[in-house]
Amino acid sequence: MQKEQQIEVRKIGLKTYIYMGIIVLLGIVFFLLAQNGKAMKAKEILKTLGYTNVQNVQVYSIKDFENVDTKIQGKQYSIRFNNLNTSETCKGFIIKDFKHNVDQDLICTKDKR
Numbered sequence: 408m409q410k411e412q413q414i415e416v417r418k419i420g421l422k423t424y425i426y427m428g429i430i431v432l433l434g435i436v437f438f439l440l441a442q443n444g445k446a447m448k449a450k451e452i453l454k455t456l457g458y459t460n461v462q463n464v465q466v467y468s469i470k471d472f473e474n475v476d477t478k479i480q481g482k483q484y485s486i487r488f489n490n491l492n493t494s495e496t497c498k499g500f501i502i503k504d505f506k507h508n509v510d511q512d513l514i515c516t517k518d519k520r
Contacts, residue, residue: 466485497514501513
């Protein structure tokens with residue numbers, strides 16, 4: 408006859424749960440601050456391009472790039488936003504290099520309201 412082996416399992420302490428909760432909250436706060444920072448930078452670039460009254464700016468990705476011809480580095484933002492002046496939804500790319508030159512490749516469509 409074989410004896411049944413019982414494996415002893417320790418309970419997780421209360422302090423460990425508190426530490427895990429704090430780490431999760433800090434992660435959520437950091438994520439929200441990073442998203443807000445991306446949107447604010449994109450809004451600044453849009454203002455320099457002439458889009459002054461925008462809403463619901465969503466930044467999907469930020470990529471580093473280098474212009475092959477001029478060797479100037481910068482950032483490319485993949486975005487989507489609502490232009491309240493013209494009632495359009497725009498999506499595409501905005502580019503800002505480190506010499507503060509900006510460019511855009513946006514497609515805007517009229518909102519159906």
